[in-house]
Amino acid sequence: MAELSRRSLLRGTVGTGAAGALAALATACGVPAAYVAPADRAVPDRSARDRHLTFANWPLYIDVDERDKQRRPTLEAFERHTGISVTYTEEINDNDEFFGKISPALMNRRPTGRDLIVVSDWMCGRFVRLGWVQEMDRARQPHVARHLDPLLRTPHFDPGRKHSVPWQSGITGIAYNRRKLGREIQHTADLWKDDLRGRVTLLSGLDESFAMLMQGDGVDITRWTETDFYRMTERIRRLVGRKHIRRFTGNDYIKDLASGDVLAAQAYSGDVIQLKEDNPDIEFVVPQEGAELWAESLMIPGRAEHKRNAEQLIDFYYRPEIAAELAVWVNYVCPVPAARDVLASAKDEDRAALAEDPLVFPDGALRERLAIARDITSKERPAFAKEWNGIVGL
16 A cells, blocks of 8 residues: 555645636636637547557556556556556646646647546546547446446536546545544534634645535535535634634644644545554544545546547556556545455455445445535636635635
């Protein structure tokens, strides 16, 4: 398993950087100047004569050989199976930063030099709205069609998942030290009780934090409204004023929980699996009101020159036995439920135990409390980001 969670890297802040500048430009001009029409997104595909593709991903987000960290067994298996060579780069450290890196090519209808990328779903929404990604041919992806988790099939930003396929998924919930707190946490409102004053943290990123906080108010996050948003932020503003919330964090909440400075934190499911290995007192809970199920998804950029090769790689990772190998290493929610049976039948005890972990393969009761949030639209984002960043102090 990975020594460091992929999500312990810096995450993009919303409404800033290249993404915010691009949105401002489009608004100022009164037209979506960067939008690329469907007819302009593709180039003649070179896959048949050039058995190659370039795949850009986040660090620590794929299996590696424990004896040789430069080797990636599942990618090597794909290359053997298909005869397609893969140039794999770990160049994505921040959603907005990567957006700014490739946006000049995409808005000017030029190849990015990448055939496959992985970005968070809220960022996928921007790519889809701008017309910067190509629709996939599901006829060439039978394993995706068959094995993609039903919970992940119909996100608001990409109906039918025509332009995106989850690489890995996860849950934003609550991590807490049950022994030191001396009680259970079952509801989001449990974070606001007096015994947690100054000992609780929330995530600083708007896209990472808002959904679970709204769910705590009983909101259906698949159809939340502006009123729901401002009701939530007013609650958080009052809690900040009372110094109930210790601070807003990136993934440094991991250190706070480990040290005991914080007793409860808004957290990612995959991080807690690793935290529990060092401290069994750390628990992860999906509040009874629900929590957000998110994904970081594979997309084929506009003008990519090896589209069919990229589609083949995506489908390869939806084979249950390959998805199982990735799940063992990454420890996030596996988007291929059929991989559970592969792990359950393993002779290795650790692999078999992973099949029973609800943070990797959520069970029926837990699945009922998970939802994909409606994304923040480009029109909503400037005002919402200003409101949230004013509370967080960004």
